[in-house]
Amino acid sequence: MCLALLLSSCSSLMEVEKSDRVSNEEFLALNAKIEYRGKRSDDFCFKKYADSGDAGILAWCESYVLNDLLDIYEYRPTKEIADQIWQHISWLKASFIENGSDGIRYRKVSGWFSKKYSKNKPTVWAVHNGMIASPIARFAWLVNGHGDIANAERGQVAFDLAVKAFDAMEQDWTSDGYVYPGHDLNGKKGVPLPYNMQAAMGMLAYYLYQADPRDKRYVGRMTTIARMINDAAYIDPRSGKAHLVWPYRGASGIEDSSHAFLTMGYLVRVYELGLVLDDKRFNLILSSFLDGAVGKGSKIRANLKGEKFASSFDSTCYRALVIYRHHRPTFDRCK
Known part of the structure; x- marks a missing residue:
């Protein structure tokens, strides 16, 4: 990967630059100030x-804490x-199980295990x-981008671990995306996973690509x-808005807000690439999402429904x- 060549240039797809877009400096500065980290x-x-x-704790709790620290490192890459x-990352590496017995796939799989x-x-x-x-x-x-020689070895270890997590899911990949594994999930074997799950793996691919665009x-x-x-975001001919029904293919339900933010965040990343x-399509989906997520009469359920910003202000922004x-x-x- 490019970490081995910290002083060389690594080619990447060009980001889309918009004159009315929030600058990187504004974005990183505010991201580093969100008071989410002080609560844990x-x-x-x-x-x-x-x-x-249960791996769900690491996914829906630890990953947010770690990303919060990374926001600070992206803006201010200090040794501390x-x-x-x-x-x-060391804690996560220690909890990563290589070639563990998967009770659904009936084969050895590497990753973070859950029984839920x-x-x-x-x-x-x-x-x-x-x-x-x-x-x-x-x-x-980020280690590569900052040219952080002091953390180059750590960066390589982190990259190798992330690749193992990515590669472990390759047998679940099809032309329809990632699918349900195993034989005992109420007939779901081979059914495409919900879009937020697809987006989670897509986000991993995004960061791995940024670290090593050669793959x-x-x-x-x-x-x-x-x-x-x-x-899956279809256009309502009456309102001209995109309806964002993303739980899983063919579903008629309404997505949970935490899942919807994950899915929309992923679309932002690929759009920027x-x-x-x-x-036109991105702005349509974005405006429809904002109407549903934070507007009056929200269509996305859970803690944001029908609210602007309430007690969850900090974590919502984060x-x-x-x-x-x-x-x-x-x-x-x-701000």
Whole structure:
């Protein structure tokens, strides 16, 4: 990967630059100030994980804490913050199981295991591998981008771990994206995973691509997943808005807000790389998402439904700032 060549240039797809887009400096500065990190001790998520042994804690808790630290490192790459990040990655590396017995796939699989949603059988879910490994791969990319020679070895270890998490899901990949594994999931074997799960693996591919653009699989995965999600956002001929029904293919339900933010955040990333979405389509989906997520009469359920910003202000801004950078009025409300 490019980390071995820190002083060389690594080619990448061009980001889309917009005159009305929030600048990188504004984005990173605000991202580093969100008061989300102060609400949790460094080992909060791992204490919860120690009690349950469930990878979902690492995916939906630890990955956010680690990304928060990475936001600071991206803006201010100090030794102190790099050491904190490495502590978290070391914990994740220690909890990563190589060639563990998967109770659903009936084969050896590497990753972070969970017994939820699999009839109490230990299995590795793509959404967990994707969410947990994404910030690990992001660290490798940022080490390279900063030319942080002091952390080059750590960056390489992080990259190798993230690749293992990505490769572990390859047998679940088809022309329809990632599919349900195994034989005991109520007839779901081979059915495409929900879009937020696809997006989690797409985000991992995004960061791995940024760290090593030579592996063409990453762009291929990003493109296929983005097309699937884009196709699922259909246009209401009466309102002209895009209806964002993304739980899973063919579903008629309404997506949970945490899942929707994950999916929309992924679309932002691929749009910034110039993949799949043109300006018109992206702005249509973004405006429809903002109407549903934070507007009056929200269509996205859970804690944001029917609200502007309530008690969840900080965490809402934190997890969605990458989205809001493309909509200055909402971004400015997070300041």
